[in-house]
Amino acid sequence: MRILHLSDTHLYGDPAARHYGRIDTTRALRGVLEHLAGLERVDLVVHTGDASEDGTVESYRLLHELLDPFAARLGAPLAVAMGNHDVPAAYAELAGPGDHDPRYQDRAITTADGVRVVVLDSSVPGAGYGHLDPAQLDWLREVLARPAARGTVLAVHHPPLVAATRMLRALDLDGLDELGEALTGSDVRVILSGHYHHEMTGDLAGIPVHVVPGITNVVDPVAAGEHERSLALSGASLLEIDETGAARPRIITSLWPNAGDTPGGDAGDVQIPVYDFGPGEVQAIIDAAGR
Known part of the structure; x- marks a missing residue:
């Protein structure tokens, strides 16, 4: 099973808008898709949230105008999870088919080849952190009680992993034990997430977790120290999944200069951070959007 994992496009309905006053997010996504133009043999394309920055129907329409023909060329279905910047009610106007929990943008889609992707909202x-209601976990248990022919991929924007930085730890997913219990004994082969904007791997209930770098920018969690810093890069991952669960996924990740970094669409200086928040700015974000 081969999965293309994308995340954090932060698209706008207004074509003049710029992320952090700098990144043309539409050009950033177009640039990534150009890099991936030669990709073949993909079973599934998964976008793990923050598809939109402004939560408008127009931004979601733009997302599908770009990703639908790309996924169709690959012959792969497209699944999109909701992130903290998304507005599920707006996305619902364009959402594709699937078995829904009507209270959320949770969905289960089974491909023609028998691969199932379950998307959790x-x-x-109004918040930056993530949460799954007990009712969502009940719905998840009901879905997973029926094993898929080729196994299940779970997509959720907020990673079920402890974050690497102080700010992201205040914006992570709560209830990891409860989610892990719901997944125990299931046919889930991998959990895919975004949100952190940098690559990260781990496990939940013995299931591999993969966090993909962002498309609109890539966070530097190692060298930033007490700061929170991101660079003008874009990333994507290709996962090759052992459907028996006997081996860990093989993950191949690429990073490129962000194609939306200047108004003209030419790659800018990736050494100049898109943002570089000091401790005071970090605390203000935590106070405003954290748990």
């Missing part, structure tokens, strides 16, 4: 209105 971890967004909390």
Whole structure:
């Protein structure tokens, strides 16, 4: 099973808008898709949230105008999770088919080849952290009680992993024990997430977790120290999954200069951070959007 994992496009309905006053997010996504133009043999394309920055129907329409023909060329279905910047009610106007929990943008889609992707909506209105209600976990248990022919992929924007930085730890997913219990004994082969904007791997209930770098920018969690810093890069991952669960996924990740970094669409200086928040700015974000 081969999965293309994308995340954090932060698209706008207004074509003049710029992320952090700098990144043309539409050009950033177009640039990534150009890099991936030669990709073949993909079973599934998964976008793990923060598809939109402004939560408008127009931004979601733009997302599908770009990703639908790309996924169709690969012959792969597209699944999109909701993130903290998304507005599920707006996305619902364009959402594709699937078995729904009507209270959320949770969905289960089974491909023609028998691969199932289950998408959980971890967004909390007005907040940056993630949460899954007990009712969502009940729905998840009901879905997973029926094993898929080729196994299940779980997509949730907020990673079920402890974050690497102070700010992201205040914006992570709560209830990891409860989610892990719901997944124990299931046919889930991998959990895919975004949100952190940098690559990270781990496990939940013995299931591999993969966090993909962002498309609109890539966070530097190692060298930033007490700061929170991101660079003008874009990333994507290709996962090759052992459907028996006997081996860990093989993960191949690429990073490129961000194609939306200047108004003209030419790659800018990736050494100049898109943002570089000091401790005071970090605390203000935690106070405003954290748990």
